[in-house]
Amino acid sequence: MIRYIIRRLLWAVVLFIAVTLVTFVIFYLIPVDPARLAAGKAATPADVKRVAHQLYLDQPIWKQYLHFLDQLVLHGNLGYSYANRQSVNDVIRSAAPITASLVIGAAILWMLIAIPIGVLSALRPRSALDRFSMVFVLAGISVHPVWLALIGSYFLGYIPTTGHFLFFNFPAFTLLPIQGYCSFTGAAPGETCGGPVDWFYHLLLPWSVFAFLYAAFYVRLVRSQVMEVQNEDYVRTARAKGAPERRVLTQHVLRNAMLPVVTAFGMDVALALGGAVLLESVYSLPGLGYVAIKSLSQFDYPITLGVVVFASVVVIIFNLIVDLLYAWIDPRIRLG
Amino acid sequence: MALLDVKDLKTSFKTDDGIVQAVDGISFSVEKGETLAIVGESGCGKSVTCMSIMGLLPRQNTVHSGQAVLSGRDLLAMSSDDLRQVRGTDVAMIFQDPMTSLNPVHTIGRQLREAIEVHENVSKQRANSRALEMLRAVGIPRAETRLDDYPHQFSGGMRQRVMIAMSLINNPDLLIADEPTTALDVTTQAQILRLIKSLQNDFGSAVIMVTHDLGVVAEVADKVLVMYAGKVAEQGDVDEIFFHPNHPYTWGLLNSLPRLVVHGGELRPIPGTPPSLLHPPPGCRFHLRCPHRMDVCSVEVPPLEPLSTNPGHHVACHLTEEFRRQKADELAASMLAQTS
Numbered sequence: 062m063i064r065y066i067i068r069r070l071l072w073a074v075v076l077f078i079a080v081t082l083v084t085f086v087i088f089y090l091i092p093v094d095p096a097r098l099a100a101g102k103a104a105t106p107a108d109v110k111r112v113a114h115q116l117y118l119d120q121p122i123w124k125q126y127l128h129f130l131d132q133l134v135l136h137g138n139l140g141y142s143y144a145n146r147q148s149v150n151d152v153i154r155s156a157a158p159i160t161a162s163l164v165i166g167a168a169i170l171w172m173l174i175a176i177p178i179g180v181l182s183a184l185r186p187r188s189a190l191d192r193f194s195m196v197f198v199l200a201g202i203s204v205h206p207v208w209l210a211l212i213g214s215y216f217l218g219y220i221p222t223t224g225h226f227l228f229f230n231f232p233a234f235t236l237l238p239i240q241g242y243c244s245f246t247g248a249a250p251g252e253t254c255g256g257p258v259d260w261f262y263h264l265l266l267p268w269s270v271f272a273f274l275y276a277a278f279y280v281r282l283v284r285s286q287v288m289e290v291q292n293e294d295y296v297r298t299a300r301a302k303g304a305p306e307r308r309v310l311t312q313h314v315l316r317n318a319m320l321p322v323v324t325a326f327g328m329d330v331a332l333a334l335g336g337a338v339l340l341e342s343v344y345s346l347p348g349l350g351y352v353a354i355k356s357l358s359q360f361d362y363p364i365t366l367g368v369v370v371f372a373s374v375v376v377i378i379f380n381l382i383v384d385l386l387y388a389w390i391d392p393r394i395r396l397g
Numbered sequence: 398m399a400l401l402d403v404k405d406l407k408t409s410f411k412t413d414d415g416i417v418q419a420v421d422g423i424s425f426s427v428e429k430g431e432t433l434a435i436v437g438e439s440g441c442g443k444s445v446t447c448m449s450i451m452g453l454l455p456r457q458n459t460v461h462s463g464q465a466v467l468s469g470r471d472l473l474a475m476s477s478d479d480l481r482q483v484r485g486t487d488v489a490m491i492f493q494d495p496m497t498s499l500n501p502v503h504t505i506g507r508q509l510r511e512a513i514e515v516h517e518n519v520s521k522q523r524a525n526s527r528a529l530e531m532l533r534a535v536g537i538p539r540a541e542t543r544l545d546d547y548p549h550q551f552s553g554g555m556r557q558r559v560m561i562a563m564s565l566i567n568n569p570d571l572l573i574a575d576e577p578t579t580a581l582d583v584t585t586q587a588q589i590l591r592l593i594k595s596l597q598n599d600f601g602s603a604v605i606m607v608t609h610d611l612g613v614v615a616e617v618a619d620k621v622l623v624m625y626a627g628k629v630a631e632q633g634d635v636d637e638i639f640f641h642p643n644h645p646y647t648w649g650l651l652n653s654l655p656r657l658v659v660h661g662g663e664l665r666p667i668p669g670t671p672p673s674l675l676h677p678p679p680g681c682r683f684h685l686r687c688p689h690r691m692d693v694c695s696v697e698v699p700p701l702e703p704l705s706t707n708p709g710h711h712v713a714c715h716l717t718e719e720f721r722r723q724k725a726d727e728l729a730a731s732m733l734a735q736t737s
Contacts (some may be wrong), residue, residue, distance in 0.1 A: 303486065320502075
């Protein structure tokens, strides 16, 4: 087991280098001069040259990469934004919790929806509930996230700053502000909202949309897994022993049916944490995805690279955790 | 009073293509401590009979009629709660494929304990010690360490032993074994059969052994029930069935046993295949494959009647008793001739 972990960690390092290297090279290949961007509109060629030297941009690509790795690994420093010299670490530090709030909240919501519906549909195939949930699934996997997010905003949204509704003039819908993020820990000076309650309300609509999309997929997965496991011989054995149906369901059916669901869940959360770009854009939540897109359009490489690095590390770590978790819950898997 | 008394059991399944009459009027009884073997081809309704008795068929599409009276209580008329109490305590079942009959993510110990815990409120230690006792009784070496092992760490034969341990742990009056050795190799088969026999003696349980292997029947059975296409062809004591078989199907089964002949031995299968239970043939269900069929066989279903020479031996066939006795003697003679 220890050997397995060590091997996986070494492999993770290789992956990390590969990802960052590829990202670095792609940026290098884009024909834009960041030094000029960083120097500003009023810069003279001498200024640009000086900025280029400061930012290591006049070094060969491999030297730049090594410098970057050195900064990252030895100093934990992801660099500084070309646009405003802001520390990338700080940018990520403020963006990551937003993405995390969005993804983790949505993940809990989608599992709370998907598991009961999936299980009930599987236990009562072809019933009204089953048919309804299959329609729900079809909608969820067909709908485009941006469209759904916009529709959600349009019909249910409320503009906190003006107090106006976009569509329904219905007081209860003050619950669902159409955009903006409120910090959980309270409003910073200059922000209009803060605290857990505001945080919750501002995330309700994004959570619902996000969860709708993923819940659909998971309902289908849970349903098919439960239907398959229900027919296994060991479930029949459990009934033959005289176990009550509830015990058969939880200890035998679900315990086995959930194994692939757990792995899928781990991976989906990991990938989403890397940047739930679409929803963050629609709802103006300045999370990692939003930040990455913005920095890309401004050719602000350090930030983009920083987000890529951070997201890769998250995915790699989650990958490892999911593998270990799977080995723990399924005794047939022996690592080593 | 017999331990188990099955009267006119009928089980059918509603399918998209129609109603499948899997079991069509079976009656038999099992006494305390006795072994009944149910023999027949694949698809003849042997397993469905057992599953019907245990109430393990899915409720949605299954229709039962008839009675299955265990120690005075009709299992088919019980509520599911009552039936659940009976399962695992008064009647237990082991299945054909040991490789898939155990939950892969629970330890053996846990699954054995579960067999007790779902019926009684016992402490984990008590349950554990009984589980250990049973594992030793079925011949699992180093049983104490094995309790914490998972099913995939056992071989097929070992898993079947665990299944037997699990089924006998509550000392049931009746054990139903649905082809318990079919998925095992021959030597393991012999061991398992011997184990079942000895445990039967120790615990005093009756056994219903479902099998398609006449060799198994000869080894373990006291009584035999020969099934064909959901109906009883013949039933009686094991000696009667083997030495005085009275149904063309039984003759076919006995004939089809491979003989140990030095040169040029032929296999003599029964021609044709079992009929569809969706649209069973009229009259006797065996008539299309029967070498002795008469006109009446395709019209009238032969009633199950006792032989005049032996009222415990029942046969469902239109052929005269004399003719059948003659055929039985011929068959016995030819089988004995081969072996000498």
